[in-house]
Amino acid sequence: MTVVLSLKNKKVAVRMKAVSAAETGENDRRGRKASKETRRQQLIEATIDSLAKRGYAETTLADVADGAGLSRGIVNFHFESKEKLLIATLQFMADEYAAHWNAALEKAGEATSSKVWALVAADFDRKICTKRKLAAWCAFWGEAKSRPTYQALCGARDVKYQDLIVALCAQLKAEASYSYDAETIALALSAMMEGLWFRLMMGDGLTREKAHAAAVEYLVTVFPGHMTHQGPK
Amino acid sequence: MTVVLSLKNKKVAVRMKAVSAAETGENDRRGRKASKETRRQQLIEATIDSLAKRGYAETTLADVADGAGLSRGIVNFHFESKEKLLIATLQFMADEYAAHWNAALEKAGEATSSKVWALVAADFDRKICTKRKLAAWCAFWGEAKSRPTYQALCGARDVKYQDLIVALCAQLKAEASYSYDAETIALALSAMMEGLWFRLMMGDGLTREKAHAAAVEYLVTVFPGHMTHQGPK
DNA sequence: ATATATTGAATGAATATTCAGCAAGTATGT
DNA sequence: ACATACTTGCTGAATATTCATTCAATATAT
Numbered sequence: 001m002t003v004v005l006s007l008k009n010k011k012v013a014v015r016m017k018a019v020s021a022a023e024t025g026e027n028d029r030r031g032r033k034a035s036k037e038t039r040r041q042q043l044i045e046a047t048i049d050s051l052a053k054r055g056y057a058e059t060t061l062a063d064v065a066d067g068a069g070l071s072r073g074i075v076n077f078h079f080e081s082k083e084k085l086l087i088a089t090l091q092f093m094a095d096e097y098a099a100h101w102n103a104a105l106e107k108a109g110e111a112t113s114s115k116v117w118a119l120v121a122a123d124f125d126r127k128i129c130t131k132r133k134l135a136a137w138c139a140f141w142g143e144a145k146s147r148p149t150y151q152a153l154c155g156a157r158d159v160k161y162q163d164l165i166v167a168l169c170a171q172l173k174a175e176a177s178y179s180y181d182a183e184t185i186a187l188a189l190s191a192m193m194e195g196l197w198f199r200l201m202m203g204d205g206l207t208r209e210k211a212h213a214a215a216v217e218y219l220v221t222v223f224p225g226h227m228t229h230q231g232p233k
Numbered sequence: 234m235t236v237v238l239s240l241k242n243k244k245v246a247v248r249m250k251a252v253s254a255a256e257t258g259e260n261d262r263r264g265r266k267a268s269k270e271t272r273r274q275q276l277i278e279a280t281i282d283s284l285a286k287r288g289y290a291e292t293t294l295a296d297v298a299d300g301a302g303l304s305r306g307i308v309n310f311h312f313e314s315k316e317k318l319l320i321a322t323l324q325f326m327a328d329e330y331a332a333h334w335n336a337a338l339e340k341a342g343e344a345t346s347s348k349v350w351a352l353v354a355a356d357f358d359r360k361i362c363t364k365r366k367l368a369a370w371c372a373f374w375g376e377a378k379s380r381p382t383y384q385a386l387c388g389a390r391d392v393k394y395q396d397l398i399v400a401l402c403a404q405l406k407a408e409a410s411y412s413y414d415a416e417t418i419a420l421a422l423s424a425m426m427e428g429l430w431f432r433l434m435m436g437d438g439l440t441r442e443k444a445h446a447a448a449v450e451y452l453v454t455v456f457p458g459h460m461t462h463q464g465p466k
Numbered sequence: 467a468t469a470t471a472t473t474g475a476a477t478g479a480a481t482a483t484t485c486a487g488c489a490a491g492t493a494t495g496t
Numbered sequence: 497a498c499a500t501a502c503t504t505g506c507t508g509a510a511t512a513t514t515c516a517t518t519c520a521a522t523a524t525a526t
Contacts, residue, residue: 142375195424
């Protein structure tokens with residue numbers, strides 16, 4: 001009903017094209033099928049892609065939107081700002097990571113050694129340990145020091161995780177009277193896993209399997225009474 | 234009577250004093266005395282500051298110029314572009330790091346164990362291992378995967394370093410017939426040191442000393458025939 | 467019909483880059 | 497000594513670019 005200026009005729013023509021192009025193919029992404037939550041998730045995935053491919057500094061909303069096959073303004077509609085999209089993305093990865101190691105802990109046996117083994121294995125699981133996700137983590141790490149919000153979510157292994165590792169190491173020490181300080185060993189172990197992640201991300205031909213093997217070697221060496229190369233005793 | 238130039242708020246005042254400053258002892262930075270190389274170095278230091286303080290994404294040429302107490306156009310005059318300034322900065326840090334561990338290796342004794350000990354100690358030396366520099370490294374890490382130029386310089390421990398560590402581990406193994414695979418141990422060791430760096434940078438109250446102690450604990454455990462907590466045997 | 471999701475052009479803010487000009491030094495001529 | 501032209505480091509306003517954000521128009525679903 002609203003009357004349009006002369007210039008707008010062009011615009012309309014352009015839009016018509018875009019629409020008909022959209023109708024032809026993909027129902028899944030185009031069309032209005034997607035729920036709000038689905039669309040948010042789709043945008044988060046596109047953000048991880050962009051972070052992995054281009055790094056934090058080069059990640060633009062345009063790239064995210066393109067990656068999701070949607071239009072330019074879409075992010076500001078579903079998230080309020082770029083900043084909020086990035087925080088939601090980081091939050092998602094942190095939640096996923098935490099859920100993953102918690103699940104691994106559930107499935108592990110009662111024995112302390114089984115728990116430690118399971119936690120280490122979880123870190124090198126295909127689901128978590130992909131180049132794509134490691135690269136996205138690393139993109140955030142680079143910015144974390146100067147942004148409290150990121151820092152809180154980025155201590156990839158958060159306080160709860162770190163406390164757990166320390167407690168488990170202390171338990172192992174008590175069981176077999178190893179001589180080392182539990183906190184020191186726990187620090188060394190988790191630092192090593194982070195370093196292995198980092199190397200995987202940088203991708204010098206290091207594989208997940210080799211990285212896991214290095215971590216296992218460490219376990220066997222430090223906890224000889226509890227671990228073998230094949231698994232916990 | 235000396236001119237103080239630490240406060241950026243007084244930019245105008247400082248600029249005015251350029252003339253009189255030349256007369257005083259301040260001619261190192263102000264005035265026209267600074268050689269091209271000196272000025273480049275000054276700008277590189279300001280860049281490290283900015284990276285450490287604001288992260289890669291938030292580092293602007295304006296901030297670098299302000300940090301150096303110079304004018305806006307200065308970076309494009311001495312370096313050609315922002316990109317080239319950043320590469321020069323990374324190159325500087327990589328050179329400094331390499332020079333540092335090479336020097337440590339020189340000073341170390343002939344024994345293989347002394348060399349390994351020295352390399353580990355070098356990584357946690359005050360000169361290299363400051364929060365400022367670790368933060369700058371981390372800023373580059375985040376971007377490295379998507380930029381070949383950075384990636385080449387960022388494998389903080391480069392090919393030469395990695396080969397050296399592997400060779401030393403193999404040597405120790407031969408001397409005392411440890412059972413592990415030298416490459417695996419070398420990987421674990423260097424990954425752990427990188428992880429410790431990372432944690433120091435994130436700064437959860439971890440100190441250089443504690444980090445070094447964790448690395449030493451590892452050496453003692455893995456090479457019991459060669460190492461003690463106090464040093465190589 | 468109304469509400470909701472989506473589009474994409476327009477806007478504006480941030481910031482890298484350019485460049486004409488200034489000033490401090492230096493060389494040459496008188 | 498002094499003057500003149502020339503070089504070099506530097507400045508900062510102007511320009512160009514990139515990109516997040518906004519919003520009116522439009523499409524789709526209920």
